[in-house]
Structure formats: C-alpha cells, structure tokens
Amino acid sequence: xxxAYLRPPQTVSAEQACEAVSISPSTLYxxxxxxLVRTTRDPRDxxxxxxxxxxxEALIARKKRSRSRSDxxxxxxxxxxxxxxSAVSQxxxxxxxxxxxxxxxxxxxxxVATVAAxxxxxxxxxxxxxxxxxQTSAIQDTLxxxxxxxxxxAAQPTGQxxxxxxxxxxxxxxxxxxxxxxxxDEPIHHQVARGLGVSEKDYDIVRKALxxxxxxxxxxxxxxxxxxxxxxxxxxxxLLVGVAAFNGPRHGRMPSSCTQWLDxxxxxxxxxxxxxxxxxxxxxxxxDGDIRATNLLAVCPAPAAWQKRADAVFKQTGHxxxxxxxxxxxxxxLGLTAGAAMALFAIGRxxxxxxxxxxxxxxxxxxxxxxxx
Numbered sequence: 001x002x003x004a005y006l007r008p009p010q011t012v013s014a015e016q017a018c019e020a021v022s023i024s025p026s027t028l029y030x031x032x033x034x035x036l037v038r039t040t041r042d043p044r045d046x047x048x049x050x051x052x053x054x055x056x057e058a059l060i061a062r063k064k065r066s067r068s069r070s071d072x073x074x075x076x077x078x079x080x081x082x083x084x085x086s087a088v089s090q091x092x093x094x095x096x097x098x099x100x101x102x103x104x105x106x107x108x109x110x111x112v113a114t115v116a117a118x119x120x121x122x123x124x125x126x127x128x129x130x131x132x133x134x135q136t137s138a139i140q141d142t143l144x145x146x147x148x149x150x151x152x153x154a155a156q157p158t159g160q161x162x163x164x165x166x167x168x169x170x171x172x173x174x175x176x177x178x179x180x181x182x183x184x185d186e187p188i189h190h191q192v193a194r195g196l197g198v199s200e201k202d203y204d205i206v207r208k209a210l211x212x213x214x215x216x217x218x219x220x221x222x223x224x225x226x227x228x229x230x231x232x233x234x235x236x237x238x239l240l241v242g243v244a245a246f247n248g249p250r251h252g253r254m255p256s257s258c259t260q261w262l263d264x265x266x267x268x269x270x271x272x273x274x275x276x277x278x279x280x281x282x283x284x285x286x287x288d289g290d291i292r293a294t295n296l297l298a299v300c301p302a303p304a305a306w307q308k309r310a311d312a313v314f315k316q317t318g319h320x321x322x323x324x325x326x327x328x329x330x331x332x333x334l335g336l337t338a339g340a341a342m343a344l345f346a347i348g349r350x351x352x353x354x355x356x357x358x359x360x361x362x363x364x365x366x367x368x369x370x371x372x373x
Contacts, residue, residue: 011050089215107211112188122163130171142343149176154236173350212292213348221246229360230367242353254324255341282319289320296326
C-alpha cells in the first residue's frame with residue numbers, strides 16, 4: 001500500500017482504493033452501496049467520485065483481522081457496520097437525512113413542530129403543551145430537571161402509550177429543558193428561546209439549532225432508548241433511559257467540555273492528534289466536516305478567539321468543528337447562561353429519542369446482544 005493513504009488528503013481515487021484493498025471496482029461500488037465507504041464528487045471532474053481515505057483504511061484493517069463471530073460483533077459497536085434498520089434518519093456521503101429529507105434544507109425552512117412530526121411520524125399533535133413540574137423548577141442543571149420530570153411521568157403510568165402520550169413527553173422535555181411554560185399557539189422555538197433568555201432577534205438561531213439536533217442515527221442515547229423500548233418498557237421509562245445515556249461528558253455534556261477547553265488558554269494542542277481531537281472537533285461520519293455545524297455556524301459564527309483555536313486544530317489534526325462546538329458558540333454568542341447549549345441539544349434530541357422508541361416498539365423485536373471474551 002502506498003504511503004499516501006496514511007496522510008492527507010482525506011480522499012483517494014477509485015484506482016487507489018482498489019489497489020490499496022486489493023479489490024475490483026465492482027467490489028468497491030458494492031461497499032459504497034452498503035454504506036461502508038463514503039464518497040464525494042471530485043472537484044476537478046464532476047463525473048468522478050473520490051473515496052474516503054479512512055473508510056478505505058478500515059477496509060484494509062478488516063481484511064487483515066480474522067472474521068470470527070467475535071470480531072464481527074466487536075466491529076459493529078465501534079463505529080462499524082450498520083446493525084439495525086431504521087427509517088428515522090441516515091447519514092450518507094457527508095449529509096444527514098430525516099426520513100429521506102435533507103436536514104440542511106429542513107433547518108433552513110421548517111418549524112420545529114413540522115420536523116418533530118416528520119421524524120416521529122406523529123401527525124396533528126401539538127408538542128409543547130406540557131408545563132414545568134413544580135418539583136423541577138428549583139433545579140439548576142438542565143439534564144437534572146429533564147430527568148426528574150420524566151421520572152415523575154414514569155412513576156405514574158397513564159396506561160395510554162400512544163402518539164398523544166409521546167407528544168406530551170416531548171413537551172415535558174421542552175418545558176423542563178427551557179425552564180418556560182408554553183403560551184397559546186406559541187412556536188416551540190419561541191418557548192425555548194424565552195426560557196433560555198434569547199433576544200427575539202435571535203429566535204431563528206434557536207429554531208435552526210433544534211432542527212439540526214433532532215436525530216442522528218444510532219447515537220448512544222437513541223440506541224439506549226431503543227434497547228429499553230425493545231423490552232416493552234413504557235414510553236416515559238424508555239425516554240428516561242435515553243436521557244440517562246445522554247447525561248455524559250462524551251455525549252450530551254460535550255458542549256460544556258468544548259467550552260471549557262476553548263476558554264482554557266493553558267490547554268495546548270500538543271495532546272491532540274488526528275485520532276484524539278479536542279472536545280467539539282471531528283466526527284467519524286463526516287470526513288469533510290459536520291454538516292450540522294457548518295449550517296449553524298453560518299448564522300452564528302464562532303467568537304474570534306475560538307475560531308483561532310479551531311483553525312489551529314484543523315491545521316494540526318485535520319478535524320473541523322462538530323455540532324457540539326457550534327452549540328457552544330450559540331451559547332457564547334447569544335450571551336446565554338452556562339448549560340444553555342446542552343439544553344438546546346437535549347430538547348432537540350428528544351424528538352429523535354421518541355422516534356426511535358416508537359419505531360422499535362413497532363418492530364416488536366427485542367435487542368439482546370451476546371458477550372464474548
């Protein structure tokens with residue numbers, strides 16, 4: 001294999017990919033159709049495709065290791081091959097789709113309620129009707145409020161677990177996460193913006209952020225919610241499991257970790273690498289950059305000092321900002337309190353949690369992996 005595959009550029013030609021993996025062009029195209037190798041158009045020739053270098057390297061590593069059942073199982077849970085069929089969302093060729101609709105187009109034009117109905121499949125529902133539970137109002141931590149609100153819902157099952165209940169639970173996350181009760185016929189992003197203290201002129205930034213965060217394939221929290229749903233757990237309990245998985249520095253709290261790193265001028269880039277970028281940078285599913293971050297940063301750019309650090313990260317590691325960096329920029333640019341970025345992330349993602357729970361329940365299958373040693 002030529003050394004060129006181990007360093008930038010991030011793409012290779014079909015000829016280089018086939019030579020590196022020792023496969024035919026037809027096999028390469030089969031890998032592309034299965035989602036194992038991502039492609040992009042060659043800027044020098046629109047008739048040709050370029051292939052993601054890291055995906056090609058993954059194929060090389062895959063061929064080298066034995067394909068025992070344990071190896072295959074391990075590869076599926078470590079950013080590996082798709083393991084579960086879902087119509088909710090898909091990441092393909094550097095783009096994100098909700099029910100086959102391009103998320104950038106939705107973020108540019110659609111209301112949060114429209115996207116929530118599209119992603120969940122719940123038609124005609126009003127998602128922001130729930131009010132803040134009295135016991136949650138004194139809790140400062142966003143995820144703490146959401147957790148307590150959903151725990152109260154799970155502790156008092158209604159016996160009705162249909163679409164109206166699902167829409168109500170999304171409303172609980174909206175109210176608890178934003179800290180604001182809805183007004184009559186108020187758009188969801190208005191309620192969220194009011195609660196977070198956003199100036200009215202910046203309300204559309206909140207709308208865009210919520211749409212971009214609505215779902216993201218089998219991310220850890222959505223997968224956890226699906227596992228719970230597959231056992232027959234009620235909607236509130238399964239949603240609570242999703243929030244619990246979200247409540248970690250490597251997932252839902254990543255915007256706070258990103259902010260801390262960006263503000264810490266003593267934190268150098270020396271520990272960063274292509275394999276371990278700083279928090280808020282890089283995403284394995286977006287070799288050319290997280291399209292969600294690009295879209296959000298276009299209307300809410302990074303502060304100058306943060307952009308300088310982002311440029312340095314890209315120069316050293318080749319990684320661009322991801323959605324958590326963009327959410328941190330929204331929090332800082334709009335002068336919001338600490339944790340507002342996480343609130344936007346959680347409120348937006350509540351749509352995806354519910355969508356995956358409903359889809360899993362409809363399938364009737366139980367998720368029960370096996371362990372190996």
